[in-house]
Amino acid sequence: MSDRTAGADSVLAAERVSKSFGEVPVLFSVDFDVRAGEVHALVGENGAGKSTLMKILSGLEQPTSGTLRLDGEAQALPADGKSEALGIVVIHQELNLAEHLTVSESIFLGRELSRYGFLDRKAMRTEALRILDLLHVQIDPDARIESLPVADKQMVEIAKAISRDARILVMDEPTAVLSQTESEALFEQIERLRAKGVAIVFISHKLDEVKRLADRVTVLRDGQLIATVDAADLTADAIAQMMVGRELSNLYPPKKEPDVDAPVVLSVRGLRAGKSKHDISFDLKRGEILGFSGLIGSGRTAALEAVVGLEPMFAGEVKYDGVPTRFANIKAAVQAGIVYMTKDRKGKGLLLNTGLTPNLTLLTLWDHVKGGFLNRNSEEDAMDKSVRRFDIRARDDSVNVGQLSGGNQQKLLLGKVMEANPRVIIIDEPTRGIDVGTKQQIYHIVAALAAEGASVIVISSEMQEIIGLCHRVLVMRDGRITGMLEGTEIAEGEIMRYAAGLKENEVHDRLSA
Numbered sequence: 001m002s003d004r005t006a007g008a009d010s011v012l013a014a015e016r017v018s019k020s021f022g023e024v025p026v027l028f029s030v031d032f033d034v035r036a037g038e039v040h041a042l043v044g045e046n047g048a049g050k051s052t053l054m055k056i057l058s059g060l061e062q063p064t065s066g067t068l069r070l071d072g073e074a075q076a077l078p079a080d081g082k083s084e085a086l087g088i089v090v091i092h093q094e095l096n097l098a099e100h101l102t103v104s105e106s107i108f109l110g111r112e113l114s115r116y117g118f119l120d121r122k123a124m125r126t127e128a129l130r131i132l133d134l135l136h137v138q139i140d141p142d143a144r145i146e147s148l149p150v151a152d153k154q155m156v157e158i159a160k161a162i163s164r165d166a167r168i169l170v171m172d173e174p175t176a177v178l179s180q181t182e183s184e185a186l187f188e189q190i191e192r193l194r195a196k197g198v199a200i201v202f203i204s205h206k207l208d209e210v211k212r213l214a215d216r217v218t219v220l221r222d223g224q225l226i227a228t229v230d231a232a233d234l235t236a237d238a239i240a241q242m243m244v245g246r247e248l249s250n251l252y253p254p255k256k257e258p259d260v261d262a263p264v265v266l267s268v269r270g271l272r273a274g275k276s277k278h279d280i281s282f283d284l285k286r287g288e289i290l291g292f293s294g295l296i297g298s299g300r301t302a303a304l305e306a307v308v309g310l311e312p313m314f315a316g317e318v319k320y321d322g323v324p325t326r327f328a329n330i331k332a333a334v335q336a337g338i339v340y341m342t343k344d345r346k347g348k349g350l351l352l353n354t355g356l357t358p359n360l361t362l363l364t365l366w367d368h369v370k371g372g373f374l375n376r377n378s379e380e381d382a383m384d385k386s387v388r389r390f391d392i393r394a395r396d397d398s399v400n401v402g403q404l405s406g407g408n409q410q411k412l413l414l415g416k417v418m419e420a421n422p423r424v425i426i427i428d429e430p431t432r433g434i435d436v437g438t439k440q441q442i443y444h445i446v447a448a449l450a451a452e453g454a455s456v457i458v459i460s461s462e463m464q465e466i467i468g469l470c471h472r473v474l475v476m477r478d479g480r481i482t483g484m485l486e487g488t489e490i491a492e493g494e495i496m497r498y499a500a501g502l503k504e505n506e507v508h509d510r511l512s513a
């Protein structure tokens, strides 16, 4: 175990910091510090207080009690994001970009380059391109933020942060919306900044990343500091155990043998959607968990959003229980028993300024209407059931969804789609931002739903999740399905080969007509 007290070399330190929101305490006398040239990972279950501590370390929230030290000097941090002047740069968990700005405007917001008193757009564009290039991403610097997919927004946020002259860089789940390839590009930059002496705080639920990057790890549980340890002394499993306070076995439920004779519930042929010039075909059987793997931007989300009527379908046919069907909108799909859980929980999934119950029953409000009136008791019953089933943790009934921790928002979203009693469940990134203990719960719920006869499609950028959960896996690349894998074929190397275009199998020959 390493020295827990803020050493002389610590750049930024919190000492006995406590925080309450109103009457509710969420951090209890926590010590935390970060040194120049280290990555200090902060881990803990959903709602443990990681983001709150991070906001205190960057001046966005003021501690209720305790001391902050910058370079050893006790100091209150300026509020309203002004701490950037002190060299503290933050990447937020919830994306924080202004939607109407362009990519290069976002990167230079607040420190625009100018020439002779005029904005030097050309220089900013060139510099933006250089930084995006460091991250190996191709994003148009003139594109508006609102037009970008969520992964690209995250990459712009990262570009913005690394372009600033940070002494202390605080990152709250920067890789939650990224695929492995994009995460690797970020890790290269983190390693470069660490070598330059930047002090880095890194929050993540992906413990393999934590293990790979961190010099030290601090574990929070229910607002309490559990321990700060050298990363070299811990396995990812040991970190998980400290987080949840119990032994975690069987992250994935046992896979049941798929029933080869199960009827096809959803059959898609020649579907063209989104920006893709290609079409895709696949079948989903009763009781099956079908994975969609592939790099971000490979067209998985657009294709499945078209199936449920959220995106236009330019060509192709969908049969539901053998009947040609085209859902005009998501409501029609829900009424037919097909639900879709978006990965964009902030943009498309939840109403952040609204309470939990109205969010939960948004899709199924008509089930709670009796005699022309909304029956609040029946709505509340549904809420109570969901809270228990999905272990949703909120301070009390009065909070808005925006005040829930990220993982609890995700669980509420799952509860919301499950309210519709679906036969087909399409989930885009089911465990984004979710802690390991809750992940295990969600995987077991999904497997149980399939065992009861529901059919599940899982789109995921987390390879282990696809491998651990799915009976069959389709790999997409550039808008096409390039591989279909079953049984023991479902393995990381194999999926990567199809995703990278090194291999292709005759998917179409393996489909019934």
Ligand SMILES: Nc1ncnc2c1ncn2[C@@H]1O[C@H](COP(=O)(O)OP(=O)(O)OP(=O)(O)O)[C@@H](O)[C@H]1O
Residues within 6 Å of the ligand: 021, 026, 044, 045, 046, 047, 048, 049, 050, 051, 052, 053, 093, 394, 395, 403, 404, 405, 406, 407, 408, 433, 435
């Ligand atoms: N502005 C706020 N008002 C009231 N309660 C809040 C507010 N912000 C956070 N909380 C509560 O503080 C607790 C800690 O939340 P926090 O966001 O710090 O958790 P976290 O560890 O970052 O979780 P996650 O892994 O889900 O992101 C939660 O119970 C949360 O609901």
Ligand SMILES: [Mg+2]
Residues within 6 Å of the ligand: 050, 051, 052, 093, 172, 405, 406
């Ligand atoms: Mg958080």
